Amino acid sequence: MPYTEPQTTAGLRSADTLLMACLDVICLYVGLLLVQSTVTRATSTCGFRRTSYDKHGFVLDISSDVVELLESHTVAGLFECASSVDRSPTFQWFIYNSVDNLCISSTCWAIPMQFVAESNNVLYRKGPPSIPQSCSEVKEMNPTSADGEYWIYPSASTFLGCPTKIYCHDMASESPREYVSLTVNNSGEYPNVQDLTCRGFEKNIAGHVTNFSKIRVDVKVMEVNTTDHTFATGTGAFGVARDCYSQANRGCGPKGTFQVNTKGTGMFIDPQQMWTQFGYAPHTPSVITSESGVKIDILCGGACGGCRPEPLTLFKNFQEVTAQERAVSVTKGNCCGN
Incomplete structure (x- = not known):
């Protein structure tokens, strides 16, 4: 049975967790159903920066055809995974595996995913994209x-x-x-x-x-x-x-x-x-x-x-790497609640 997003948001922010990372205060609000994770980063220059990740369901292991495009590391939990991804503004999604405590993401936002009824891999995506497509x-x-x-x-x-x-x-x-x-x-x-x-x-x-x-x-x-x-x-x-x-x-x-x-x-x-x-x-x-x-x-x-x-x-051409400094990186700053 395909995954269906729950329609209710009641109790979404019933659990608050405060994390410290990179000298910033990171607040994650995660509902009991883990439908949505919201990362709010406090900065000295701009009050609050808010990033939302919506749960999109369970996915199979990602195809080996794109494994070179992925970045993965072991984390202590969902909150650490979300906050580590949030520190890279070009990353638009992450997969968290609660069994292996594995956090997977990529700078490529359109990597194909195959959804299933249930698995250990759960995909979360940002709300509005923060990277330019034109x-x-x-x-x-x-x-x-x-x-x-x-x-x-x-x-x-x-x-x-x-x-x-x-x-x-x-x-x-x-x-x-x-x-x-x-x-x-x-x-x-x-x-x-x-x-x-x-x-x-x-x-x-x-x-x-x-x-x-x-x-x-x-x-x-x-x-x-x-x-x-x-x-x-x-x-x-x-x-x-x-x-x-x-x-x-x-x-x-x-x-x-x-x-x-x-x-x-x-x-x-x-x-x-x-x-x-x-x-x-x-x-x-x-x-x-x-x-x-x-x-x-x-x-x-x-x-x-x-x-x-x-x-x-x-x-x-995924085999040819272009140096990051050879072009300007522009991202949308969700600044001060915008």
Whole structure:
């Protein structure tokens, strides 16, 4: 039988416990049913800081696929578990095992949980999230935030709500935009030569090279906006290889290229990403993926034509660690009862 949250809150604060930690006074109010735990931290600068954790039910052991994303330690009890998690403002949940006195949590807020009728593991989640999931939320939490790199916690299923370095642009506007800063050159070349029927007589045409230093993303799904040129030189689209060199099956070409490289971003392209042909007499796309999707070399063309990714989705690279100081961490301070 699935867990059902009790509807009554009577007696929620019938038990008060006072803890001392990090020179702060921590007050936990926990009802007899342990439906809700409320941590209230007294500080010298701001009266009271209040954090609520709601009981969400019993869960099975978390999948081994995400075990590297978890932090766990032994505690004396539920109160110590809640207070230790509360000292890390980016943590949004914890699991307490009363049999082993084990406290489990993570900076990733969307790790999947499988609920059961009863187990030793009980999941508690914060009320309103205190971490930003977009640049608009960064601005909401800190209205003075300027353009720059921030830790964002995308809700996209490929990121599990884990901290991700995102460049927030146009923060002075009402609609900030999200970009990924590329640490390695990402560029495409539309060649300036043509031999449509592959007779060995090339002629010069207008060509161009496009370079991207940042790419715009939709943080809700982590899809790349391939036509945003805010941080690009040239007119080509990101991830699109094209030319006007030759017709397919004529024995020469293509020559249009694009190289994607997400090294250093903490992300990669799905190794199964597909490229779709377009234009007149397009060649079959040549897509070579290496370094587990971090680097992709694309060769396409036609007369005129090429290939494009539809859509181009980013995945979290859990094997690549980005230093904490390389981006600004912003959290919502539940200050003075707010």
